[in-house]
Amino acid sequence: MPPSNSRTRHQRQPGVRSITVLTSQSDLDLARNVIRTERNALEKLEQTLGPSLEEAVSTILATDRHVIVAGVGKSGHIGQKIAASLASTGTPSFFLHPTEASHGDLGMIVPGSVVIAISYSGESRELIDLLRYCKSNAIPLIAMTRARESTLGRYADVLLELPTVPEACPNGLAPTSSTTMALALGDALTIVLMARRGFSTEDFGFRHPGGKLGRTLQTAGDYIRDHKDPLPLASAGASFEELVIAVSEGRKGCVGIIDETRKLIGMVTDGDLRRAILAGRTNASAREVMTPGPRTIDPDARMMSVIKSFSENRISNAFVVDETGAPAGLIDMKDLLAEGYV
Template sequence: MSLFSDISQRRDSQAPSPMTDQTATDFRTSALRAIRIERDAIDALEGRIGEQFDRACEVIMACKGRVVVTGMGKSGHVGNKIAATLASTGTPSFFVHPGEASHGDMGMITPQDVVIAISNSGNTSEVVTILPLIKRMGAPLISMTGNANSTLAREAVANLDVSVAVEACPLGLAPTSSTTATLVMGDALAVALLEARGFSAEDFAFSHPGGSLGRRLLLKVSDIMHSGDRIPVVNESTPLSGALLEISRKGLGMTTVVDDQGKLTGIFTDGDLRRTLDRSVDIHNTPIREVMTRHGKTIEADHLAAEALNIMEEMKINALPVLDDGGALVGAINMHDLLRAGVI
């Protein structure tokens, strides 16, 4: 027997045998047990929102710098998310890897910052190693641990208890319930700070300008409306045929109608055209004022584009004339404009 075949046989004999008797019910039972254990871990957090939590919030609210989150392994992954949530909800924050902090990244932390250190044991060596440096520079330390008697908890100005009775992992090895509890505690901290700061949906949108929420909350009608020569507009004495030509030229599926002073008096849409043709109207001799829709819906230019969308959806229409705050016609907007802008 060759050396390679001998090694291959030994490797095969040591490989775990595939599960052949696992059923769908077994999979579901395992999943439901994990969910119940993690739900219990979250429920236990309610009794821990007390003076230590208040102290943590007060320290962060008084912070002149940024919140620096650090943690190793799975705690680090959770810490990354907590930092991102804080940053997007009005608390400037970023994550620093504790191992990298020992090799230069401590320079990212200043005395004006607050440090949130995460460790289930509270004694993670990479985190404990940088504690003297954090204390020396005078940056307040908040800990999130599962051990109130740990080094990390004792050195913190506030310790948030994220201990769990049992991990959802049946081996008790993979961080599961503990990381879930830590993540939820981080969310609770972010929400408490958000409300204390009076952080609004508009503030959130400024942190997410590239997302659909940002577009819905920040984009105004004036940013995407058709204006100037691009506005479909005819005088109310214009024959229906002339109005149809204007609709065709401007491509918005409608035209606004104004009087001799340029004041908006109505609108004529594709829907109005269908209803007009049912009446066998002479399109060359009938003035548009006789078939237009009077007192139709409008929107002001400084309103949010999302408001235009709400009006169109509620009224089941596809376009709106746009007015300035004095009631003068300044533009037109349709559903396609909202779609292209990402408001829909």
């Protein structure tokens, strides 16, 4: 009989008879061990990180060409992420598959480029042609590997040496700890380069126009340029009836009050109208009903700050005003919710 702390699991694979696997460890224990093993690997990487990172940063900053990241297998997948992170944070970069490189794509590596090659063992055969090309054409090569004396290590101009650690795989084979370290090292390199370039929130937003992140980094001016609906506006002398019509037709629950120079001087909400009706003030003018000096939005304000202001001040909309104080657009919280900004 199996031990009491063991579990018997029946597994069926296509075309293979049912097999029984006896485990002495729970799935949760095994998963925790994976995380623990990878965490220990990252701690060792942190402890061994040295001046070669600064040398890699200087090498990359010295070029105005692309950084090309290469790797095969799981290292290739990590390389694609590193290339994407670099490109999105101010360092032009792309991923090059070593096999495709051997069949003509080496032409993508022009003089002045910098290559980052990733191989934990340092002996990936598919990298050989790429390494020789870099050496023959004086292309700076930054290597991520554990093996200084490996083929990749010997070709490297800058060696970002990964510590030798056990993989989290029970068989010690599947890339786990090694790829986690490569990913973290790539992130470290990316962030240092980002800081050295003075890469700002504005720069980040410019490169991320899509998705919720891109939308919240957009400016209020950008937002209203994409929303050309007529603005609900009325003059200071507008009658109560005219205000009701303007609020109803605008469908934003408010109307902006402007003076003779078209400067925004107040706002009337549907709540203001209801309170005026209950108070018997249906003969009042817009100037008498409005809330003077309403909150407004600068065209250069980031949408994330607009959303934060709406939440903190418990308001549902506000006008964007130009340098003269005239309303240029309206931002409404219900629209932001519908469009995925919130």
